[in-house]
């Protein structure tokens with residue numbers, strides 16, 4: 001599980017521009033192996049942009065990102081080799097609608113890792129067991145509830161045996177009664193020692209599993225601290241305001 | 250009311266004309282001798298064959314052009330459509346130029362270009378362009394070797410299939426073994442199958458190479474320039490429209506699908522093939538069907554370069570000789586209608602299989 005590189009992810013002073021708009025302003029963050037980071041902040045603060053830079057769905061313009069020892073640069077010829085070590089779960093699930101739940105989970109192992117089909121299938125079934133929906137294996141994503149789809153999406157990412165998992169607001173598109181079933185799976189994953197970067201506003205989850213909570217605003221990391229400290233003694237005014245808004249009701 | 254009386258008037262006039270010219274009505278002429286030659290016949294045909302036979306020859310020639318044209322147009326169209334979305338600026342630009350040029354020049358003009366400016370402008374047979382002295386291209390057409398199979402040639406595919414099946418059995422039996430052991434027996438069996446099939450074919454297949462005798466070539470298969478011009482013209486033209494359909498189809502797939510595939514480590518090509526294209530096809534197939542139908546109907550423009558298709562042979566020569574316009578045009582239209590309906594039915598069936606399962 002542990003690799004030679006000292007940190008799972010090292011982000012050093014990265015900046016990201018969309019046209020003239022600067023979405024990330026010299027952001028730095030180091031994530032250790034096995035560390036669980038929760039990222040929160042107001043809408044448009046750059047949370048998604050930051051974690052999407054980690055698997056290069058967005059390309060940063062300045063600074064450097066080192067993922068498991070590999071620097072993400074534009075002359076990196078095989079970004080796929082980094083991406084298969086970094087799983088990602090999206091707010092909108094993004095399951096492949098033309099494939100069954102099981103096929104969603106075996107596609108990448110078969111084509112990217114060259115795992116024999118039988119082996120990929122039994123591994124996928126074990127993961128579907130773990131996210132508690134083995135009985136849906138042969139259905140299509142469109143036939144599942146939102147909570148079930150998101151759990152399939154987690155299983156699909158885990159099927160690649162990633163070293164790092166990225167979550168971008170995994171429960172924001174879900175009805176309230178389905179949020180718990182997805183969070184339960186994530187808590188279990190955290191307990192098993194997965195390195196996780198989670199963008200979420202579920203502060204209960206942050207309290208329970210996060211090693212550090214990172215607060216972003218206007219393209220900057222304003223504050224980063226262990227949850228006890230973060231919630232009890234927020235240092236910046238912006239953090240206090242945000243917390244009062246999100247916890248106030 | 251007015252429309253009805255105009256129709257009645259027209260029919261009356263037509264009947265009067267027919268009576269005046271002493272043209273027989275009905276389909277009796279089908280059995281008469283056609284008395285004309287056709288430059289490309291896929292089935293035995295001579296000047297003493299019947300009009301019905303000529304109709305069949307023309308229909309088969311139309312089907313040949315349509316099938317070749319649809320296959321080639323699909324290959325070019327999908328390639329150009331995908332190329333238009335290439336991250337490589339030059340590739341994308343070239344694909345865009347292809348589309349804009351070909352779809353904005355009248356098809357008839359393009360057919361004339363291929364026929365008169367390219368294929369008929371090629372050297373005489375004596376000065377043919379040739380590949381390895383086996384394939385020859387000149388102003389009389391394309392001459393390729395004809396293959397003839399000896400009695401035992403059927404053994405080749407059988408040996409190959411047997412070895413492939415055997416390799417499957419071996420691979421399931423040795424599943425527990427290491428990777429190395431797992432792979433080599435399979436590869437060995439398949440390689441053995443390929444080599445022995447090739448060996449059998451080497452002894453049983455003879456290629457009859459075309460040879461220049463006098464002013465033309467003898468032996469081999471001749472592809473007439475009219476067919477080549479029509480297939481090239483129709484397929485490159487239709488491909489421009491297919492490329493746009495393919496591009497729109499790919500762009501119609503949600504961006505999140507690309508991102509999900511890429512975040513799993515799939516390459517650009519795998520993402521396209523395994524995730525995007527299967528979904529894009531749902532958007533692509535209905536308009537693609539219209540393009541296939543257009544191509545089939547447009548093949549009748551081959552008449553202008555004297556390709557002996559259904560229209561040229563039947564609604565052209567046969568009509569001129571018999572004068573039975575109503576019968577011949579009705580039959581021809583019914584045939585085109587049937588072809589279109591069959592194509593559309595096949596494509597609809599294919600599209601229904603692509604439909605997504607939802608609650």
Ligand SMILES: Nc1ncnc2c1ncn2[C@@H]1O[C@H](COP(=O)(O)OP(=O)(O)OP(=O)(O)O)[C@@H](O)[C@H]1O
Pocket residue numbers: 018021023041042043044045046047048049050
């Ligand atoms: N592709 C893009 N083109 C232009 N601007 C973009 C693009 N993606 C993001 N932005 C802008 O960058 C800023 C940061 O966006 P980002 O999606 O990272 O915010 P976020 O913190 O994830 O917000 P939310 O909570 O709404 O998801 C926003 O102002 C957004 O409008």
Ligand SMILES: [Mg+2]
Pocket residue numbers: 047048049168169
């Ligand atoms: Mg976001």
